[in-house]
Amino acid sequence: MATSYWEPGTARPYAPQEPVTPSADGAEPSLGDLVGEIGSDLSQLVRDEIELAKAEIKQESTKAGKAFGLLGGAGYAGHLVLLMGSLTVMFALANVMDLAWAALIVTAVWAVAGAVLYTTGRARLRAVHVKPEQTVQTLKEDAQWARHPTS
Numbered sequence: 001m002a003t004s005y006w007e008p009g010t011a012r013p014y015a016p017q018e019p020v021t022p023s024a025d026g027a028e029p030s031l032g033d034l035v036g037e038i039g040s041d042l043s044q045l046v047r048d049e050i051e052l053a054k055a056e057i058k059q060e061s062t063k064a065g066k067a068f069g070l071l072g073g074a075g076y077a078g079h080l081v082l083l084m085g086s087l088t089v090m091f092a093l094a095n096v097m098d099l100a101w102a103a104l105i106v107t108a109v110w111a112v113a114g115a116v117l118y119t120t121g122r123a124r125l126r127a128v129h130v131k132p133e134q135t136v137q138t139l140k141e142d143a144q145w146a147r148h149p150t151s
Helices: 031-094 097-126 133-147
Strands: none
Touching (some): 031 133
């Protein structure tokens, strides 16, 4: 059963099984029927909580992947800073100033690009939550309901 990611406070993405009803002769359901219904409802609840945790972890992993991609870009830009800086030093020592200044400008551009990528990636990585917040909240709600099922 595919469950969708849902917001706390809204209806759960599953419908509980039909409740045990009195038989045709008016007798109350047996204790075994009631225990069986509770067991199946609890197992459904656990399955749904696991699905919610999976969805939440997948969402956070996607955010982390994008942040790591930006940090990878910052690493590549840093490599280019070293390369262009080395070329700048080389041309500054070997040739005329015009060529050296041109190489220095390219190096400065790569340094700015690397700084922007690094700060953006670091900020996005700090926004990643490792703990599945929504699942923790629904587990707290479930525990509260289990303690006080009629309130």
